[in-house]
Amino acid sequence: MTAPGVEDGVRPTRPVAERRLHPVTPFRRAWAPVAVIAGWAVHDPDQAQAQLTKLTTTMLLIGLAVLVPAAALYGFLSWWFTHFAVTDTELRIRTGLVFRRAAHIRLERIQAVDVSRPLLARVAGVAKLRIDVVGADKKDELAFLGEDEARALRAELLARAAGFAPETAREVGEAPARELLRVPPRELAVALLLTGATWGSLAAALVVPPVLWLATHSVVTVLATGLPLLGAAGASSVGRFVAEYDWTVGDSPDGLRIDHGLLDRTHETVPPGRVQTVRIVEPLLWRARGRVRVELDVAGSSNSVLVPVAPRAIAEAVVARVLPGVTVPPPSALARPPRRAGRCVPLWWRGHGIAVTDAVFAARHGLLRRKLALVPHAKVQSVRLTQGPWERLWRLADVHVDTGANKSVTARLRDAQEAAELLPGQAERSRTGRRDARPDRWMV
Secondary structure, three states, X not given: OOOOOOOOOOOOOOOOOOEOOOOOHHHHXXXXXXXXXXXXXXXXXXXXXXXXXXXXXXHXXXXXXXXXXXXXXXXXXXXXOOEEEEOOOEEEEEEOOOOOEEEEEEXXXXXXXXXXXXXXXXXXXXXXXXXXXXXXXXXXXXXXXXXXXXXXXXXXXXXXXXOOOHHXXXXXXXXXXXXXEEOOHXXXXXXXXXXXXXXXXXXXHHHHHHHHHHHHOOHHHHHHHHHHHHHHHHHHHHHHHHHHOXXXXXXXXXXXXXXXXXXXEEEEEEOOOOEEEXXXXXXXXXXXHOEEEEXXXXXXXXXXXXXXXXXXXXXXXXXXHHOOOOOOOOHHHOEOOOHXXXXXXXXXXXXXXXXXXXXXXXXXXXXXXXXEEEEEHHHEEEEEEEOOHHHHHOOEEEEEEEEOOOOEEEEEEEEHHHHHHHHHHXXXXXXXXXHHOOOOOOOO
């Protein structure tokens, strides 16, 4: 016998409880009309200045009396028409005042949930939740939620993505984390001072403007060139220090957790099984101190830095947590190209090297700034061999390994016979690696 209103084999759908964002959100969105006017003024400054000179004090007060309530109304309505809900199978986000948008995010396709707390958001006690989904170039976000609500929702989404039942997902809570690495501010500052890009951009900002002044005697040209150069110098030093301040890496069942930021605190997660490539970077001035930087490529994610600076041994230990069973090949294990490669790339050919282990395909390039790229065999999507006319003359070839992050790692200037043998061998190792790879699931 079937309950009234329920057909055979069809379960009744539970009502979905929609939620709104934090009440402080309208203040953030109220700036949109002001931003439109500011954008118009920057786009056409002459016309904006001409219109501004025509305004009287009365007209200006009337404009403010209209603009401020309009901005407040826009912020309130945009907040009022934004809802989100977690169903049995997906996260739904409905937003839009004039143009409506509905996002249905499948829970099993969620690969990272990051919590960001900009400076003003930290003062207000709110946080921004950013959802990284497989196959999506842009992250969906919920801005803003209360800090406690953001942490609870993040834990629930990760538990649901791991396969926990809806009834128990909220009870799971946030998985515990064990600290693996913390970068001291002094260590980060010294590393930035020893980075060539910092001094190069600073030298350009100090040298180029005086040269342009002597050549053109134009203040506009000097400012148009000097200000971007100063901005680049600041971004490569002060900007990086502020962004990477108090960098902490922790190990938890749902992946590696990364917390960083001086003004804007960010809580990111490196999804398990989604790391396609790990790069160990050694700038020239870092080598005497034994320091390295670790970068990575994650499929469908913008995460790019794992460790901003650390002793090599500690960095390799963190890499071993990202790529279980992988040992970073020592420099002595990397085979250089044959000496005739110097005919194609003079001097710099010495910076190239390759090593193939049971777990990874490793390729190094760079003489002053060395980069060692590690690709697990299971993450190799395709293998290619290329050979230019000059390389054919000297019996050399390049082997390209393509990953799921739309990136390639290249072993350059290899002996043509070695490259021809490496191609089928790497294809076979990739098939075997995918068969034995760990599942791309949370908390497994």
